[in-house]
Amino acid sequence: MYRVLYHFPGRRALSLRPAETQRKIISRLPAEIVTSTSGPRVLWRRESDARLHVQYPAQPRAEWLLPGASIKVTDMHPLLAQLAEHQVWDFNLSAHTVQRHGSREQAVPADEWLTGSHSGASRAYRSGFRVLRLSSSGTRRGTAGLARETRIRGLLQVEDPTALQAALEEGIGRGRAQGLGMLSLSRPSLPKGPAGAP
Template identity: 30%
Template sequence: MTHLTRCPLNPARARSLTGSPQRLHAAVAAAFPPPPGGQTTRHRVLWRLEEKEHQPTLLILSPTPPDLTHLVEQAGWPRLATPDAPGWDTRPYTPLLERLHSGMRLHFRLTANPTRAVHRPGQRGVRTALTTPADQIQWLLDRAAPAGFTIPVDERIPSGAPRVTVSATRALRFPRTTDSGARRDVHLRTATYDGLLDVVDPDALRRTLTDGIGRGKAYGCGLLTVARDTA
């Protein structure tokens, strides 16, 4: 079973979290118990921070429902929480995954970390962020087929441009403490995509929706969400 959770955050209390993907990653990880039986790895948990009209909302995709009590107490509206409305909403995502079929058209949103490897003579490839909308969109188009979908073109215009836009970008810099205790800065550039996709390989798309796309998943990248196209 897969679950999708939405947790609205109090913008006045959540600034220390929304400004640091590292802190938000830790808050998401704390919403799940340690793996059972001495296992050292957790199931994949994807998350994304959305901000609309200065209202941040945290989305979490996970195999088990999270307990976000600590997050509501720290960055939500704890006095308004009740047993029936604890401050977040978790719903099954598996029914949507099971309804996917070839030829289906869906709206999608994705925040990703589009990069490419720049090779120099005698050196290993260095990951470099893609900064222009054209390069960022091409990065997604290159990954669409293995991910189980295509992005249709807009037949209403002569150029036939793909029906996807980069609706937001962010350049983030935040500190991270390594396992050895060393402190280093992380530089992360993200792009948020909004558009339409056509399902080509339902099984591949199911894997993409649960495993994510690209790098930076620990920092809120890679979660692809879809909804029915009602047009």
């Protein structure tokens, strides 16, 4: 599994609707990757006006890559191999924060969506981690045909490395085709000490 961070000149990364972005990504990939139902999925997330993050199940070939951008490729295998119980990581997730009630969807706060137990275990628990700290910001309101998007950031502790690996590979929640569900981990930033501290 590999992730590619694209940096487009100007505002090109946000010039397309999510469905168009999905089509541009998928159209460059082999059919066996697009239709695969096991292993890592093709996921993506807009990071800023000019940056797009895309996950590929295998090392991306040149013809898979989106044109017109500088790229940074990250091999995810070292991170997946080092996941262990009790580790603490910063996390970043864009999610479709709604609960389904029959045929209706109702928006819920990010902490409730991730840690609430509406139908058994919480999403965080099923994804192999416990949330230690969480903050969220709404980045896109849901409309007809467009999923609601909330950016969730925080600190997690690993409880089940295998389940967390699956969450990294497959995403969390709905709306993957609209740039939602991709979970990212990074080493937690150290708190700043008092002035003059080493």
